[in-house]
Amino acid sequence: MIKQLKGLEKWAPLLLQVLLGALFFVHGGQKLFGWFSGFPTRMDGFIALVQKVGIPPFWAWVSALTEFLGGTCIFFGFLTRFWAAGIAIDMAVAVFKWNWQFGWNWLKGGYEFPLTLGIIALILVLTGPGSLSVDRTVGLEKRTP
Numbered sequence: 411m412i413k414q415l416k417g418l419e420k421w422a423p424l425l426l427q428v429l430l431g432a433l434f435f436v437h438g439g440q441k442l443f444g445w446f447s448g449f450p451t452r453m454d455g456f457i458a459l460v461q462k463v464g465i466p467p468f469w470a471w472v473s474a475l476t477e478f479l480g481g482t483c484i485f486f487g488f489l490t491r492f493w494a495a496g497i498a499i500d501m502a503v504a505v506f507k508w509n510w511q512f513g514w515n516w517l518k519g520g521y522e523f524p525l526t527l528g529i530i531a532l533i534l535v536l537t538g539p540g541s542l543s544v545d546r547t548v549g550l551e552k553r554t555p
Contacts, residue, residue: 424540487543
């Protein structure tokens with residue numbers, strides 16, 4: 411069984427890249443444009459939420475743009491490590507400033523899911539993008555063997 415999986419590990423970063431990119435494209439789109447059943451008041455609603463925990467409105471915009479633009483770039487593997495670092499920081503702030511108060515369970519608003527997304531982003535910071543990425547195609551990242 412293990413021999414059959416040999417060589418497939420090169421696809422792991424690509425799978426994480428596509429998953430994380432798609433999720434954050436949606437999350438950012440919800441906040442910025444109200445897409446995908448997002449905040450009905452768009453950024454006004456998100457700004458009000460972050461202000462409840464003492465975060466200034468400027469950082470709500472930084473977060474939403476990082477999620478939307480970063481998600482798009484990560485999906486295609488463009489400046490992957492940079493945007494993944496931004497997403498990891500974004501999720502760390504979400505966990506400690508908002509979700510922590512609700513405990514572990516995501517179904518109760520806890521930090522389980524944002525922590526998972528932050529760890530996936532951190533993995534992409536460490537590994538870089540998958541083999542099918544803009545970064546590797548244009549030479550921003552070394553090609554995989």
